[in-house]
Amino acid sequence: MDICPDVVQSNYLVQTSLDNSHNDAFLKRELRIVLLGITGAGKSSSGNAILGQKSFVSKVCSSSVTSKCLEKKTTRFGHDIVIIDTPGFCDTHRSEKEITKEIVRCIGLSSPGPHAFVMVLKVGRFTKEEQAKIAKVKEVFGQNMTNYLFVLFTRLEDLEADEQTLEEFLAQNDGELKELIDECGDRCTGINNNEKDAKVKERKVKKLIDMIVSNVEKNDGRYYTSAMMEAAEKIILKRQEELQRKKEEEVRQEREKVKREADEKLAQLEKEMQKKQETMMEQEREELRKRHEEELKRIEAERIKEEKRLTEKAAKAAEEARHQVREEITQGETILNAIGRSVVNIVSKGVSDAYGWITSWF
Numbered sequence: 468m469d470i471c472p473d474v475v476q477s478n479y480l481v482q483t484s485l486d487n488s489h490n491d492a493f494l495k496r497e498l499r500i501v502l503l504g505i506t507g508a509g510k511s512s513s514g515n516a517i518l519g520q521k522s523f524v525s526k527v528c529s530s531s532v533t534s535k536c537l538e539k540k541t542t543r544f545g546h547d548i549v550i551i552d553t554p555g556f557c558d559t560h561r562s563e564k565e566i567t568k569e570i571v572r573c574i575g576l577s578s579p580g581p582h583a584f585v586m587v588l589k590v591g592r593f594t595k596e597e598q599a600k601i602a603k604v605k606e607v608f609g610q611n612m613t614n615y616l617f618v619l620f621t622r623l624e625d626l627e628a629d630e631q632t633l634e635e636f637l638a639q640n641d642g643e644l645k646e647l648i649d650e651c652g653d654r655c656t657g658i659n660n661n662e663k664d665a666k667v668k669e670r671k672v673k674k675l676i677d678m679i680v681s682n683v684e685k686n687d688g689r690y691y692t693s694a695m696m697e698a699a700e701k702i703i704l705k706r707q708e709e710l711q712r713k714k715e716e717e718v719r720q721e722r723e724k725v726k727r728e729a730d731e732k733l734a735q736l737e738k739e740m741q742k743k744q745e746t747m748m749e750q751e752r753e754e755l756r757k758r759h760e761e762e763l764k765r766i767e768a769e770r771i772k773e774e775k776r777l778t779e780k781a782a783k784a785a786e787e788a789r790h791q792v793r794e795e796i797t798q799g800e801t802i803l804n805a806i807g808r809s810v811v812n813i814v815s816k817g818v819s820d821a822y823g824w825i826t827s828w829f
């Protein structure tokens with residue numbers, strides 16, 4: 468059984484087959500990017516460079532600063548870019564249980580599947596630790612993740628100081644690094660995250676984004692997915708619907724309250740008017756009638772305004788529910804455990820030993 472089948476995203480295909488403004492449609496789409504690599508490789512700094520702002524914490528530090536997978540978003544280069552920064556999955560000081568939990572969190576945050584796994588490596592020696600990390604990541608996500616794999620070299624300035632280009636550096640490397648670059652179809656580029664010239668930095672980031680976009684287009688809009696991802700997505704959608712229903716119910720109750728209050732005000736006004744009219748002269752009556760009409764208009768305008776606000780609130784419910792689920796995945800335990808369990812169920816349905824350690828979490 469292939470546990471990591473590529474699933475063609477049918478909505479994308481429908482959109483592209485009906486519409487030959489394929490690129491415009493595509494350009495507006497979300498790009499989900501997962502950053503991988505050992506601690507200190509420059510994942511968080513690269514994430515910030517891609518986002519064009521300092522969103523992730525990055526420090527010269529021997530232990531991992533990012534202890535939890537985090538998701539940050541921006542709109543840049545015509546895309547809604549979502550970056551998932553991961554803690555060092557292979558950091559030696561972390562327990563297997565902690566690492567597994569983070570992988571499950573990463574699966575949740577990048578759901579329904581990332582468009583790119585970006586392996587961040589420092590230029591220089593390709594260490595055994597980095598090689599082990601890549602092997603582990605492939606074990607977890609399956610060999611087909613290499614179709615979505617990119618390598619981003621950081622500290623490009625070290626090469627520039629030696630008057631060397633990235634191509635020259637790569638040409639000198641055979642063995643494991645060459646194998647990795649071949650395996651990910653030469654999809655690699657470099658960056659100096661400390662570059663002071665914002666334009667130069669932006670150009671480097673754009674090169675990576677263009678590379679990802681062209682790979683997604685080459686794959687007919689597909690992103691990486693797997694049985695694990697689908698299992699996680701089901702749980703996420705269920706929770707999202709639950710939250711959305713709750714929000715819609717809140718709006719419904721609020722709407723009823725607004726209507727009830729407006730009706731009560733109108734009834735009260737009507738009553739007062741009738742009482743006063745009985746004791747009034749003709750001219751006074753006319754004045755009162757005018758005042759009454761104005762008051763009616765004011766109450767109606769207030770009600771319409773409230774109605775508009777509630778309609779907007781209801782329309783936003785789906786978006787808010789999605790956002791809340793992401794928050795819960797980052798912060799909470801309940802949904803994370805549910806995702807973990809569903810991933811385990813999928814994984815334990817006769818899949819290889821490589822996934823054994825995911826099940827060992829439970």
Ligand SMILES: Nc1nc2c(ncn2[C@@H]2O[C@H](COP(=O)(O)OP(=O)(O)O)[C@@H](O)[C@H]2O)c(=O)[nH]1
Pocket residue numbers: 504505506507508509510511512513524525526527528531532533621622623624658659660661
């Ligand atoms: N000189 C240089 N330093 C970098 C570069 N990228 C990251 N760093 C530094 O390397 C350290 C670790 O980076 P960080 O992004 O936190 O790595 P992470 O653990 O993989 O998230 C920080 O001090 C960064 O400023 C780069 O391209 N050039």
Ligand SMILES: [Mg+2]
Pocket residue numbers: 510511512524525532533552
């Ligand atoms: Mg980091």
